[in-house]
Amino acid sequence: MKNSGMTPTERRAAVSLAGIFSTRMLGLFMILPVFALYTEHLEGATPFLIGLAIGIYGLTQAILQIPFGMLSDRIGRKPVIYGGLLIFALGSVVAAMSDSITGIILGRALQGGGAIAAAVMALAADLTREEHRLKAMAIMGMSMGVSFSISLILGPLFDSWFGVHGLFWMTAMLALVAMAILALAVPTPTVSRFHRDAEPVPAQFKNVLGDSQLLRLDFGIFVLHLILTAIFVAVPLDLQNKAGLASEHHWMVYLFVMLLSFAGMVPFIIIAEKRRKMKQIFVGAIALLIVAVLSMSQVSTSLVGMVAALLGFFLAFNLLEASLPSLVAKIAPADMKGTAMGVYTSSQFLGAFTGGVAGGWIYQHVSAEGVFIFCGFMASLWVILASTMKAPRHLGSYMIHVGPVSRAQAVELSGEIATVVGVVEVVVIPEDEVAYLKVDNQRLDQDALARFSVADPDAQDGHPSAPVTANS
Missing domain, CATH: 1.20.1250.20 (MFS general substrate transporter like domains)
Known part of the structure; x- marks a missing residue:
């Protein structure tokens, strides 16, 4: 079975969304290696409040990232991402203009309130076929790791040039850069739909939280x-x-x-x-x-x-x-x-x-x-x-676009796919028109799976969907 490779739209989506993640990550973490040194310059600062200022973004982000992702299912990905980046920029400005630790805590909380991670992941899923989605997610993940490392290096360097207030102003500018990337470089999907490989399903929380x-x-x-x-x-x-x-x-x-x-x-x-x-x-x-x-x-x-x-x-x-x-x-x-x-x-x-x-x-x-x-x-x-x-x-994730099927057909199709060598687990979801698999990469008969895939009429650039290359 041949793999057609990522389309230009898919590559553009992966790289541009990685750029949004990276600029936001830089803004959040450049402050990490220098902020504790700033205690004596802030009204009311104590080590406890410094620690709260460093970590408060995590609380607001934890609370809002899943709801914002769900909101993007209802009103669209890009409006939610624009709104999140605007909140992030506002938080950066509040922190930049504050001379008290209270103001910076508020600013950092607002930064975390711009919780766009789930919406960005959902947009990436909208813009990529099942066969290349893991590649796109990997590109975005690597960009975040590199960006975090760079932030630890640039934070002390820029602090020596511009000070902590300057770092927050830079963070606000990075949020505007991310908005420009979203407007100019990120494709707009022809269709947005729910992707259970990239988004949480509320009905599944009980099972996931009960898995030791x-x-x-x-x-x-x-x-x-x-x-x-x-x-x-x-x-x-x-x-x-x-x-x-x-x-x-x-x-x-x-x-x-x-x-x-x-x-x-x-x-x-x-x-x-x-x-x-x-x-x-x-x-x-x-x-x-x-x-x-x-x-x-x-x-x-x-x-x-x-x-x-x-x-x-x-x-x-x-x-x-x-x-x-x-x-x-x-x-x-x-x-x-x-x-x-x-x-x-x-x-x-x-x-x-x-x-x-x-x-x-x-x-x-x-x-x-x-x-x-x-x-x-x-x-x-x-x-x-x-x-x-x-x-x-040591199993890889694998997805196949199977097209419209009834629930009875989904059960029958699951049984047929399960007979393919290397397939360990398979679930066909009729609403998604997708089969979700766990496979043994070393044994998988990819050619045998090819006959189960059908063209996806909503695929970007008009390219049909096909089975994914197995990945971890």
Whole structure:
């Protein structure tokens, strides 16, 4: 079976939507490595309120991202995305014009209120055929990872040039850039419809929240982003006040550790996927995370020691950040991936909020070392849960556009598709006109699946839909 490749519209959609995600990510996270240093310049600032300001975006984003995604099903994707970006820009302006910690907390809350992630994912699904949707999502995911890393480097650099207020003004400008990308580069879909591989289904929440294996992963992303946000209440201050590194040079540390950690994670990703050692690598990365954050509590007066601990932390963080979504896709039932990812993403944002609040409170009432010990404790709980999870099946997600079928035909078609070599799980949803599969990539007979696909009259650029290439 031949794969026609992504159409120009699909490539344009993937790249332009990745650009929207990236610009927004830059705006949210450039403040992360520098804001704790700004305490003395803000009226009413305390470490607790600094932590709240850093993490508050996660609370509003967790609350609103699923409702905004559902709203986009009713009024359209682009209006919701424009509205979210406008709220994000407004929050950035409020923070830029504030001289008090209260004003910045309000601004950061508004930034998180521009919760467009679910709507952007739904728009990406509208603009791509089933066979290439995972590629588009992967492009967007990689862009967010790169953007986060760049934000840690650019934040201290731009802070030394423009200050924190300047960073917030830049963030507002980035929101306008994202709106321009949406207007000028993102195609408008001919048809918008619901996609259960990219959007949550309310009726499925009970099943997803009752799955102990998925809950382990939700707890994991919660803890990972709790730790990320909490340590940045303390790390910038330790680098400056204890290790003696001026704030304008912090970007050099982040550049060094991010480059080495990205290079270092590649062999482990290959071993996890190719040699099917996912659980071992995953649990090992959590163990490394524990060692790294506990080391920070002991080496804060040594620049070399802090750089080494940060290198270990980001090596573990990048491995876990890449592995967790893949594990959710492997474990979630074939037709519940969108719901599972919605819960997972909300857990991530709640972790960021909790980490900021807890990190700030512990720094104020205990010490910086207390922050790191707390993070080590949370990671220890995680490693216990992760070590008891079932080894994930190394299966890929696969979708076929099957066209209009009745419920009786869907049941019959499911049985026929299930006989294909390599197909492990199949659910045909008549309302979606799609068969959702879990497959063993190494055994899958793709040619045998070709006869089950039909042309999709709503496909972008007039290209028919066809079976997807199996992917994790």
